[in-house]
Amino acid sequence: MTVRELLEKNIFKLVNEGENTGREISVPYCCDLLSIAMGKAPSGAAWVTVMANINTLAVAALTEVACIILAEGVLPDEQTVNKAKEQGITLLAAEEPVFETSLQVYNLLNA
Amino acid sequence: MSQQIELKYNISADDFTRAGEASSDVKSKLKQMGVSPESVRKVAIAMYEGEINMVIHAHGGEIKVTISPEEILMVLKDKGPGIPDIDLAMQAGYSTAPDKVRSLGFGAGMGLPNMKKYSDEMNIETELGIGTTVTMSVKLQ
Numbered sequence: 001m002t003v004r005e006l007l008e009k010n011i012f013k014l015v016n017e018g019e020n021t022g023r024e025i026s027v028p029y030c031c032d033l034l035s036i037a038m039g040k041a042p043s044g045a046a047w048v049t050v051m052a053n054i055n056t057l058a059v060a061a062l063t064e065v066a067c068i069i070l071a072e073g074v075l076p077d078e079q080t081v082n083k084a085k086e087q088g089i090t091l092l093a094a095e096e097p098v099f100e101t102s103l104q105v106y107n108l109l110n111a
Numbered sequence: 112m113s114q115q116i117e118l119k120y121n122i123s124a125d126d127f128t129r130a131g132e133a134s135s136d137v138k139s140k141l142k143q144m145g146v147s148p149e150s151v152r153k154v155a156i157a158m159y160e161g162e163i164n165m166v167i168h169a170h171g172g173e174i175k176v177t178i179s180p181e182e183i184l185m186v187l188k189d190k191g192p193g194i195p196d197i198d199l200a201m202q203a204g205y206s207t208a209p210d211k212v213r214s215l216g217f218g219a220g221m222g223l224p225n226m227k228k229y230s231d232e233m234n235i236e237t238e239l240g241i242g243t244t245v246t247m248s249v250k251l252q
Contacts, residue, residue, distance in 0.1 A: 034216035035163075038156055039225040043148075051216040058131030062138060062155040079128065087135075 001025050001109055003067050003090050006046070011104060012069055012092035016081060019088030023066045025109060028102040034059050041065050048094075048102045052076040057083045057091075069094055071101040116140075116178040122162055122189075124171035127215060134159040137176050141183070146251065153249045154183050157229040160222045161187045161245055167212050168192070169243065183249045185230075193239040201227065 004021040007014060026044035031037040032051045041047055041063040048069045049056060057080060060068050067090035070076065075093055076084070084091045094101040118140070120133035138155040146154075158174070165172045169191025177184040194200050201223050208218030227233050230247035237243040 032216060033219040033221075035160070035219040035221040035225065038159060039221060039228065043152070053215055054128050055130060055215055055217070058135065058159070061135055062131065062152075062159050064152070 006067070006105070006108065007090070007092075009108065012094045012101075015070070015076065015091040015093050016084040016089065018067065018084070018090035020066065021090060025066045025105070027109070028105040029065070030098050030102050032098075038063065046102075046105045048098050048105070050074050050098065052080060054080050054083050056080070057087060057089055060089050061087050066090070067092060069101055069105070071096060071098040114179075118176040118178070120174045120176075122165045122171045122174060124166065124169075126166060126171075130163055130166045131159055133174055134162055141178070144178070146183075150183070150249055150251055153229040153231075154185070157226045157233075157247050157249065158185050158187075160225045160229075161185065161247070163217060164222050165189050165191070167208055167217065172242075180251065182231075182251055185245075185247045187245045187247075188242065189244075190242040193241060193243055194235065194237045195239060197235055197237065 003023050025046045026042055029041050029045035030048045032049050034055055038059050043064045045065045046067050047065040048071050050072050052070050052074045069092045071094050073095045134155050141151045169189035172189030175186045199205055203224040204220040206218045206220035212218050231250045232248045234246045
């Protein structure tokens, strides 16, 4: 499933559509500690987190995850949205908790 | 890549909005040069952790990156408080980061361990009250 295909499912709220929507999503990945995510987030992952600040974007850019999904109804501030636009990173938001959000991605990947 | 390229970055203290910009810049330059994705990832992670450490602990500092056909050499120099016990600081999970920093998602005590893990060689020189210089290299061949 590509990022574009995930967007077309319309199950998550679109905060920013990045430049990389043709990328394949490899796996859902859950982590809120940025220093762990920095070392462990798999390239191409759909990263599910409640940590919505500008540093989340920096980690996403460096680890080359396919997209970020903010869980638990968390929404980023304006500065973070601007950074996502600037870096061309796809940013989504979900109302559900981290596990349920990741499970939805997992089920779509394994359908 | 026939000759060496040197890059220099000034890292500001306590500026979390700009933290990671130097690592991002090095990453995109390495990509343009055709360095393998695996080496680019190693450099990006090791340098980002170092950059964040300088922002959190060391009142900022300076990073020099030298790119040669054999290796990427990163020298991170600060005039911070120094590291009292390097062995302790190297332990995964050990952190002295303040609450303010933890609330941003840092302070898991993985900075130095990640730097060691993702670089091929790492050396720390530190003196209390004077500062710390961390040298890391990622080999390209």
